[in-house]
Amino acid sequence: MQRIIIGGAREATVGYTLEDLSLVPSRRTRDRGLVDVSWQLDAHRLEAPVLGAPLDAVTSPHTAALLAAQGGLGVLNLEGLWTRYEDPEEVLAEIATLEPGPDATVRLQRLYAEPVKAELIGRRLTELRAETGFVAASLTPQKVEHWHGAALEAGLDLLVIHGVTVTAQHVGHGKTTPLDLRSFTARYDIPVVVGNVSSAKSAIHLMRTGAVGVLVGGGASSVSTTPAALGIGVPLATAIAEVAHARTRYLDESGRYVHVIAAGGITTGGDLAKAVACGADAVMFGRALAAADEAPGRGAIWGLSAAHHELPRGRYARVETLGPMEVILHGPAHRDDGTVNLIGGLRRAMGVTGYETLSLLRDAELMVRGRG
Numbered sequence: 001m002q003r004i005i006i007g008g009a010r011e012a013t014v015g016y017t018l019e020d021l022s023l024v025p026s027r028r029t030r031d032r033g034l035v036d037v038s039w040q041l042d043a044h045r046l047e048a049p050v051l052g053a054p055l056d057a058v059t060s061p062h063t064a065a066l067l068a069a070q071g072g073l074g075v076l077n078l079e080g081l082w083t084r085y086e087d088p089e090e091v092l093a094e095i096a097t098l099e100p101g102p103d104a105t106v107r108l109q110r111l112y113a114e115p116v117k118a119e120l121i122g123r124r125l126t127e128l129r130a131e132t133g134f135v136a137a138s139l140t141p142q143k144v145e146h147w148h149g150a151a152l153e154a155g156l157d158l159l160v161i162h163g164v165t166v167t168a169q170h171v172g173h174g175k176t177t178p179l180d181l182r183s184f185t186a187r188y189d190i191p192v193v194v195g196n197v198s199s200a201k202s203a204i205h206l207m208r209t210g211a212v213g214v215l216v217g218g219g220a221s222s223v224s225t226t227p228a229a230l231g232i233g234v235p236l237a238t239a240i241a242e243v244a245h246a247r248t249r250y251l252d253e254s255g256r257y258v259h260v261i262a263a264g265g266i267t268t269g270g271d272l273a274k275a276v277a278c279g280a281d282a283v284m285f286g287r288a289l290a291a292a293d294e295a296p297g298r299g300a301i302w303g304l305s306a307a308h309h310e311l312p313r314g315r316y317a318r319v320e321t322l323g324p325m326e327v328i329l330h331g332p333a334h335r336d337d338g339t340v341n342l343i344g345g346l347r348r349a350m351g352v353t354g355y356e357t358l359s360l361l362r363d364a365e366l367m368v369r370g371r372g
Contacts (some may be wrong), residue, residue: 015235016368018266018274024365028354032347036357038071039281041259042191042212044134044158047071048329048343049272049282049358051261054138054162055304056080056092057290057297061124063325065131066294070329071343075160075284076137077304078147082124084114089296095316096298104316105306112307116143118150125154138162141179152188161194162215162304185210196263198234200246203260207250213259215284216243236265237278244279244362268338269345276346277364288342292325 002014038047048071052059056077059067064074081088091111098104128135138160139147151159161181185192195215197203203214216239240262247258262275263284275283290301299321303314322328322340331341338345355361 013238015238017235018237018271018278020235020369021237021274021278022367022369023273023277023349023353024367025352026354026365030351030354030356032344032351034356035347035350037343037346037350039259039358041073041193041282042158044073046073046282049276049280049346050329050343051075051136051282051284052289053263053284053286054080054160055286055290055297055301056082056088057301058286058295059289060088060296061127061131063289063292063294063296064128064136066292066325067289068132068134070326072329073134073136073158074132075158075162076124076128078121078124078137078139078151079116079143081111083116083120084112086120092296092298095302096300098300098316100316100318104302108302108307108316109309113309116147118147121147121150122154125151125156129155134158136160144179144184148184148188152190156190159190159192160215161192163196181206181211182209193259193261195261197243198239200242200249203243204246204250207247207256207258208254211258213261213281214243215261215263216240216280217262217264236262237274240275240278240280247279269342270338270349272342272346273349273361274366276358276361277366279362281358285342287319288328288339289325291319291322291339292328293321293323294325295321 003011004014006012037049039049050072052067052072052074054075054077059074059076064076067074081091085091098107125135125137134157135155136158137151137156140163141161144161191212193213193215194206194211196217197206197214206214244260247260251257259281260279261282261284262280266272266275266283266285267288272283287301289295290297299319301319302316306314306316328340329343331344333341350361353364355364
């Protein structure tokens with residue numbers, strides 16, 4: 001990667017966002033009906049390269065079922081409102097009336113102070129299985145050892161270990177049990193997707209633990225304030241490319257393929273296509289799906305750490321609802337900004353560049369737009 005001097009002898013790496021890049025059309029085009037956007041996550045085949053983010057404003061048992069019907073996979077947050085309240089719909093309805101700003105953060109902190117309940121974890125996962133037949137849910141690294149038993153007992157099929165930054169071993173303090181991911185994956189016969197990561201070094205360590213997939217996020221989410229609160233953030237295009245390169249190294253080393261899933265700030269069909277071209281197998285949508293009519297956020301979205309009791313790192317924001325989830329993903333579009341018919345945008349991008357499958361799209365030529 002290119003490094004520059006920022007002053008004295010201090011160097012920094014040059015990074016690129018998805019907005020900095022453009023796909024370059026090839027000499028051969030292809031009808032969009034002749035492209036295949038399906039992929040395989042461990043043993044589970046998905047017809048669209050889309051995961052629903054484990055955000056209370058995005059994924060509920062109901063919206064996970066809707067996403068499954070459109071070829072994607074919803075991930076339920078096991079530390080969210082669905083496992084804290086018997087009837088989270090009342091709480092979600094209240095949150096939808098909040099106005100963005102400090103008062104919203106304070107109210108979220110109070111609502112999320114309600115403890116997670118093991119019996120509700122089991123109940124929600126049972127509801128999820130009845131709706132979708134495949135159960136994917138998330139825990140933060142600090143809570144995996146505490147809550148994974150209840151989740152596995154309820155028949156969890158895929159665990160997403162999701163945090164601002166996740167490493168191969170989380171070191172806790174006090175009563176917190178450290179998470180050793182290598183030990184965890186060895187103990188339990190369940191596929192694990194883990195993230196966020198933003199560097200090749202961190203990614204390859206996670207791959208060596210036995211994870212089937214890694215989430216790549218550079219703090220680019222529209223509702224994440226991690227860059228402001230912690231100073232941590234990597235432009236997403238560069239992060240995806242770095243982690244995809246680490247995947248190739250690990251594949252050569254082990255013969256084992258690990259999926260790369262881009263997460264954060266991906267809101268258009270063009271973003272989706274460029275994320276795949278940078279090396280991603282799939283993307284995790286947050287804001288894009290929060291704009292669905294059926295979204296539990298009811299026109300609002302808030303970050304994963306928006307309600308942290310000491311240092312919130314995700315803002316509460318309003319989103320414009322754009323139509324049913326089916327329309328947002330598969331059209332037809334009624335807007336010209338790429339936020340509706342996301343999969344249709346991906347298909348057309350593959351057709352224009354001439355690539356038949358997602359894996360082949362990763363060979364597409366990319367161009368960096370001029371900065372001025």
